[in-house]
Amino acid sequence: MIEIRNVSKWYGQFQVLTDCSTKIEKGEVVVVCGPSGSGKSTLIKCVNGLESFQQGEVIVNGISVGDAKTNLPKLRAHVGMVFQHFELFPHLTITENLEIGQVKVLGRSRDEARERGLKLLDRVGLRSQADKYPGQLSGGQQQRVAIARALAMDPICMLFDEPTSALDPEMINEVLDVMVELATEGMTMMVVTHEMGFARKVAHRVIFMDQGRIIEDAAKEDFFGTPRSERAQLFLSKILGH
């Protein structure tokens, strides 16, 4: 579904990604973790072309993201993305947030889009908030709406960029619950997160990054058993220490 081949990226002289390669099969849930500044967010944004890269190739559903001839909007329409800071559109109601992409990008009718949106709101438990504005919702609620907004586009895979990092601790679980449900239904997911509980529960593989490199790319059992790299062991000991 997603194939990342020898991707390297520089900001000026500074190299943020070095020769990253991995592959995510259909239905697979892959967690990407690593210390801040390790390039995880940059890597996931390369998958739908929000970040450009100078070397290598990213193939999503058979289409090369880096190719200048690729119709990126068309590709992105079917790759759902959830951001750290939710990024709902503040001037639109929750319902309008769910509708706008379906109507303007997929060409669905307003009624059709509304119905699909409300169905997904139900699913994330926020039907009662349909007519509110994002600023009137809690962080956890906003993030669930953001997930619903991505799902409304009928994505072939979902990218999560630290979806719980900006949340109060008590709201993290309501978002993780939605993600776990999604994972168990067989959605293809690439998730940048430090939530190791989530990784343990539903991930098939864990990728560990440091300084722009993929240090470890292992099945979940291997990663939480004994990571091969010292750096990953150190990282795990630090975040699992409490």
Add this chain to the structure above:
Amino acid sequence: MNWDWQVFCKNTLDGEIMPRCFGSGGEITYLDWLLSAWGWTLSVSLLALLVALLFGSLMGILRTTPHRGLVFLGTAWTELFRNIPLLVQIFLWYHVLPALVPPLRGVPSFLLVVMGLGLFTSARISEQVRAGIQSLPRGQRMAGLALGFTLPQTYRYVLLPVAFRIIIPPLTSESMNIIKNSSVAFAVSISELTMFALQAQEETARGIEIYLAVTALYFISAFALNRLLHAIEVRVQIPGVIGGSR
């Protein structure tokens, strides 16, 4: 001192006081002239505002795109029009451009002033639009693009609706400035309020009354625009955003 507000009821031809203060049959009073001058001031201002909003928004938007050429175009435009004094720009439009571009010779000076004032102000609006867009979180643009919007769609549906709300206060000041700056039009013989004041006080020797009346009309015009834009600002506030819940 002695006030003589009847000066406005005088016929502009012979100085006779007209019974109803308004002229008739082709004769006009100073009041008629004052109101017509107010009309010119408002026409110049509002049309220039339209030009300024159009070009200012476009140039401001260009400066926030990822395309270097477009950024350069927007920046060059802004710097060109904000580094030359307004009065000089008006003279350039009136004296220099028609000499260099012959087709412009037939264009009424009214339109030249509208373009001059409009483009001068567009540079300032371009700055505000750019600042408004750049004040939005970077993730908003990404969220729009990630949803499958093209760049123009991202601007249209995601960035601009919020950016324009943010910059209503500075845009209000700019709109009021345009009314005040329209007084430079007298320099190219547009019969607006300032021109009226200069000529009428010379003819009637009642400079104080004339200038006070003109001052009041400038104030009323700018203040009315201020209230109108404030009402819009309140109306489009986003619920749940700081300062937005009422």
